[in-house]
Amino acid sequence: MTGRIILTCGEPAGIGPELAGKALASGVDFAFLGDPAHLPPDTAWSEIQTPDAPVPAGHLPVLRHDFPAPATPGRPEPANAAATIAVIARAVDLVMCGRAAAICTLPINKQALIEGAGFGYPGHTEYLAHLAGGVDVAMMLASTTVTPPCRVVPATIHMALERVPDALTPDLLERTIRITHAAMIRDFGIADPRIAIAGLNPHAGEGGTMGRQEIDWIAPLILRLQGEGLTLIGPLPADTMFHAPARARYDAAICAYHDQALIPIKTLDFAGGVNVTLGLPFVRTSPDHGTGFDIAGKGIADPASTIAALRMARDMATARG
Structure with a gap:
């Protein structure tokens, strides 16, 4: 430096x-x-x-x-x-x-x-x-006092919840994944970052019974990027992604919308959370x-x-x- x-x-x-x-x-x-x-x-x-x-x-x-x-x-x-x-x-x-x-x-x-x-x-x-x-760019909220660390990146940020399903497009999610992947290497020194992707719907759609975005395009997008060598996990149910054993499986989590990302980190590390602009x-x-x-x-x-x-x-x- x-x-x-x-x-x-x-x-x-x-x-x-x-x-x-x-x-x-x-x-x-x-x-x-x-x-x-x-x-x-x-x-x-x-x-x-x-x-x-x-x-x-x-x-x-x-x-x-x-x-x-x-x-x-x-x-x-x-x-x-x-x-x-x-x-x-x-x-x-x-x-x-x-x-x-x-x-x-x-x-x-x-x-x-x-x-x-x-x-x-x-x-x-x-x-x-x-x-x-x-x-x-993408917005990351990163913990500093909890182990394993909690690093979350909301793909959509400051918008009404009713707008999220239309705003969360394959292009946006792919760009967010690529920005996060590059930043984890460049800014956090993690050579092969493991990135978890949250589903949009409860239980990540539960086989299409609670929404089809995960089946129709989120999972295929993840599979395509895995084929390029990115270490991606998901789509995962957001409600089981943030306890300590789950966080140990990844280095950063990409969430579909603002509260899905910010509630867990502010619960886990309210005073020690840091806002980082990636990209x-x-x-x-x-x-x-x-x-x-x-x-x-x-x-x-x-x-x-x-x-x-x-x-x-x-x-x-x-x-x-």
Whole structure:
């Protein structure tokens, strides 16, 4: 790994600014990209002009990005929306030109960005894919404190459940499998990743009595990709995929829809879960929680997921070399 990790400020009215200072406990070499005026008053920080500049021990390195308005905990300021978006783009510029090792993003509030700056993307993931040149990406949620690990990739993400059967196409599932397979090799150092595929329907369709997608195209797709040498398991009933003996059989699981993937990992490792964007030309991780407006400014935000996200970014960047 070469260079520091960039920790973007996220929504300044949320818990991100207080998590930045607490994340120094991670032991990861990172720099905060944002407005130092938004940090808690007791934060020890030093401004740096370049991502790799040294700072005194125990100080948070800050790449300054001034915002037009102060941050009031729990109350997003529309005037700050454009700067929040600009910080993400600046971080991508730094990592794409080799001046940073990876990006770890603190949470944003999509509604605040849409209302304040007309943000045209469902979230971080889609915006990062755009900044990277329109690449195909997938969202992984990865555990850090449970064994065997739980790594889940939803093929469809933020959509109404009624839309999932039409949205889950053979092309989408194949692209998700290929992105996941490549990322497990490149970012996690697993030479021959074992990937489990969940069925769409209860009991994976139970022989067609509860739905035919598994018979009609999911199983044939898996068989075809197995013929190319990919180690795939499934389609499997999702309700028996996530206890420890089942997880020991695979390295990552691809699920049909959002809750099928996120309920198990948030149950198993709520504080230690990390959001990873697969398929980008750079490493990007994020804590697996939101802006925490209800607790912002109270100093009680748990940094565990941010620390886990920084450590995973470091490890993935090291795996990439």
